[in-house]
Amino acid sequence: MIQYDKEALDAIRDGVRGLCAGFDDAYWRGVDERQDFPEEFVTALTQAGWLAAMIPEEYGGSGLGLAEASVILEEVNRCGGNSGTVHGQMYNMFTLLRNGSAEQKDHYLPRIARGELRLQSMGVTEPTTGTDTTKIKTTAVRKGDRYVINGQKVWISRIQHSDLMILLARTTPLDQVKKKTDGMSIFLVDLHQAIGNGMTVQPIANMVHHVTNELFFDNLEIPAEALIGEEGKGFRYILDGLNAERTLIAAECIGDGRWFIDKASRYARDREVFGRPIGKNQGIQFPIAEAHIEVEAADLMRWRACEQYDSGLNAGAAANMAKYLAAKASWEAANVCLQTHGGFGFACEYDVERKFRETRLYQVAPISTNLILSYVAEHLLELPRSF
C-alpha cells in the first residue's frame, strides 16, 4: 500500500491555508448573503494550480494523487470556506481523463489546467427519477454528425460559472437494452453554445450557497464528437468517478468538522456564564470531545480510501464508508458548535449557521446516506438488494 510523504502533505496544507488567509470569514459570509459566486477565490485557487492538482503533468497539471487533492479541499473547508464551489472541477476532470479520446484530452485538459476553461458541472439528476438514475428520461438521438438532446435535469450546479458540462443521457431506450445500466452515454457539452440554443437554465433558490439549477433541453444539437468514450457505456463511466468524488467529499466534511470543533472549543473557553467559562461544564465539553472523536475516526476511513485509490485498488467500500462517516461526523460537530454558541450560533456574523447549512448538504448530495447504507448492505454484507 502507498505510503504518503507527510511533509509533502503538510506543505500542501500550508500552501492552501496561505491562499485561504486572503479569503476570510467576512468574504465567505458576503458571498453567502449575496448568494454570489466566490469568483476571486476560485480564480486564485486555479491560478495557484491547486485545482489542477490531479491533472497529469503531460497536460499541464501537477499529476498528484487523490490524497493530495483531498487535503486541498479539506483545508479550504477547515479555513471556513466552501469547497462546494470548486470541487466539481476535480471530479469531472476524472471522467474526461479516464474515458475521453486522445483528441478530447489534448484539446481540453491543458486549457482546464491553465484555468482558461472550467469543467465545473455534471448533469445527472432528473426531477422525476431522482436516485433511480437508470430511469433517466433525457435522451440523445444521433442524427448524422450531431446528437439531439431532449429532456430535463435538476440540481445541476455551477452552470453559470462553467464553460463545459458532462451530461448523462439515454442513447438507447430502456426497453431495448439487456441491462438497465446499458444504453446511457455521456457528452461534453459546450455551455456557451448550448444556452439559448436548445438549453434553458432556471436557477433554484436553495438553503445552501450552491449555484444550482434546473435545465431544460428542447432539441439541443451537439456535435457527435462531444460523446465521451463509447456510446451506451456512460453509466459505467459516471460510476467510475464516484469513489474519488466520495473520498473528496469526505475530506471536505473532515475540514468542516475540524472548523466546528475549533470554533466551539474557542467559544467554550472564552464565554463566561455563572462566573466561569462555559467549557468548564461537562455538559458543554463532552459533546465537543465526542464530536472530535467522531471526526478523527472518520478521517481514518478517508485515509484508507485514499490509500486504496492511489494504490490502484478498488476503493468502493472505503470511499462509501468514509463519505458516510465524515458527513455524519461533520453534521454532529455542526450541531454541537451551534449549541455551544447558544443564541449567538444563530447570528450570521459568527458563521456557524452558514457552515451548519453547508455541511448538512453532504448527507443528501452527491449521494444520500441511505444509498450508501444500501451499498454496504448489498455489496459488503451480501444482503438482498432492496430496490
Ligand SMILES: Cc1cc2nc3c(=O)[nH]c(=O)nc-3n(C[C@H](O)[C@H](O)[C@H](O)COP(=O)(O)OP(=O)(O)OC[C@H]3O[C@@H](n4cnc5c(N)ncnc54)[C@H](O)[C@@H]3O)c2cc1C
Ligand atoms: C445543492 C445541491 C446540489 C446538487 N448538485 C448536483 C449536480 O451538480 N449534478 C447532479 O447531477 N445532481 C446534483 N444534485 C442532486 C443530488 O445528487 C440528489 O439530490 C441526490 O442524489 C438525491 O436525489 P433526489 O434529490 O432525487 O432524492 P430522491 O431520489 O427523490 O430520494 C429522496 C429520499 O429518499 C431516499 N431514498 C430513495 N430511494 C431509496 C431507497 N430505495 N431506499 C432508501 N431510501 C431511499 C433518499 O436517500 C432520499 O433521502 C445536487 C443536489 C443538491 C441539493
